[in-house]
Amino acid sequence: MVLTRRAYKSIVRWLPNEVLSEVLGYMSQPDLLAPCRTSRLINGLATPLLYGSVTLSEIPSMEKFVSVLNKYADSPTPLSRHVREFSVVMFDDSSMYPRLAHQITTALSHCRNLHSLTLLLSNTHFSGMLRDSHFPNLRTFRYGVSPDVSTVLPAFITRHSTINTLAMVCSTSAMERDFDLDLIQLPNLKMFSADSYLIQSLVCDQTLQNICIYFFYPDFEACLKRLAPLVCTQKLRLLIKADEIDARAFFKYVADSIPQITELTFQKLRDSAPGADRLVEHLQIETQLRNLKHLRVLEFDNFEETQDRTEAEREMDLSLVKQWSAACPSLISILLHGYQWEYKGIWDIENVPLLI
Structure with missing residues (x-):
């Protein structure tokens, strides 16, 4: 069934925004692009859903994401404010060039409403983000551990006392070397996943x-x-x-x-x-x-x-x-x-x- 322009306007005008958001919530992220172009109202309702959960596993998609966030960084409603879940997972990240890692770090620094952050890569480590960033509402954090973050990673985690789910995955190079993490203190931690020896660094009550x-x-x-x-x-x-x-x-x-x-x-x-x-x-x-x-x-x-x-x-x-x-x-x-x-x-x- 194809709605006429008049019928479409009638639906948008009389249905509560909560109902429209509920309907849009059943759509996949690629499908949300189309309604974003239909009207300002639908765009305003669909955009938070489109950028609420971001999962990247390929270099082109990472470059596109960084480009879009930078494009609207100075707008009254930057897209970064919608991001609640952000995930970068690459089993072979040899093609991740340093400039892109820096750009992702910069983009993440603007995502102040993050609830979940996953960064699982073999050879790329976001030391700058670990050192400088703070996400007031962070609840879930998953990260690939290596010896070169043995100090900044525990400091980042401890700085986020809101974390209740923590997963630390050792890279192959980390498994082949003996190293100790600084102490990690999380007063609200409920779920924990890690290699056995990383338990030694954890403190919670x-x-x-x-x-x-x-x-x-x-x-x-x-x-x-x-x-x-x-x-x-x-x-x-x-x-x-x-x-x-x-x-x-x-x-x-x-x-x-x-x-x-x-x-x-x-x-x-x-x-x-x-x-x-x-x-x-x-x-x-x-x-x-x-x-x-x-x-x-x-x-x-x-x-x-x-x-x-x-x-x-x-x-x-x-x-x-x-x-x-x-x-x-x-x-x-x-x-x-x-x-x-x-x-x-x-x-x-x-x-x-x-x-x-």
């Missing part, structure tokens, strides 16, 4: 509720010892990404140091790593599970290339699930060998895949 830790080495005691005084005393979801870890010793340490944990997930770190059958096969963790009185979800995720299990194998899994739940009555969900077991009066498999 029992606020962490959701944690993802990457273990590239099997040693976990130092990490969990540091983690214990940082976590929320009420609930905790812990995701462990590792290829080789002594699960039995790990469970014992968790039971002793952070018994308030409510969700625990083991996940394979690298797809090429061997399977984890030996991780759960004959795993005698009942003693440790008895001390985890709040644990509701236990998962061994992404360890098998296929979910196909014979009926006999599923019966063995069910026996193991029942042993674990007897030791830990609070358990209501267990992911094992690719199957999700749920307790609803009895233990049963949810969404069983078709066996071929």
Whole structure:
């Protein structure tokens, strides 16, 4: 159906702006360009949606974004004020030339209303932004860590006490070198994701509720010892990404140091790593599970290339699930060998895949 000019004006005139904004909110960012050109009213409603969330992964799109922001930098309503989420992610940033990195830094300095900032690049680091910028409303920050930002990065994070979600990803060059970050202090941090050794730099007051830790080495005691005084005393979801870890010793340490944990997930770190059958096969963790009185979800995720299990194998899994739940009555969900077991009066498999 094509609206006549008169009908179009009638709709725009009588529908509340909130309704028009709601309708525009269902449109993708490329599709928002067209309504931006229809009228001043629609332009004013669509522009904040168009620039509210910016994700860049290619050099031409970065150059275009910087150019547009600079073009309207001195206008009464600069576009930078609309940006709430900004993300630059490049797995191969070798083509990122220094001048462009500087231009992005300058553009970001004008985005005072940022709530979420993600800068994940291998070889490019925005040291100038880390040193000078401040975003009063920043809640989420994700950054690629390297030795050359070991001082300015913690200072930037600590300066933003509003951050409640923090992810620090080490570049390959950083993983190959030993270096320490300065202390990071965040009084409101609830979600944290990082390599295990970066836990040593974190300071917060029992606020962490959701944690993802990457273990590239099997040693976990130092990490969990540091983690214990940082976590929320009420609930905790812990995701462990590792290829080789002594699960039995790990469970014992968790039971002793952070018994308030409510969700625990083991996940394979690298797809090429061997399977984890030996991780759960004959795993005698009942003693440790008895001390985890709040644990509701236990998962061994992404360890098998296929979910196909014979009926006999599923019966063995069910026996193991029942042993674990007897030791830990609070358990209501267990992911094992690719199957999700749920307790609803009895233990049963949810969404069983078709066996071929």
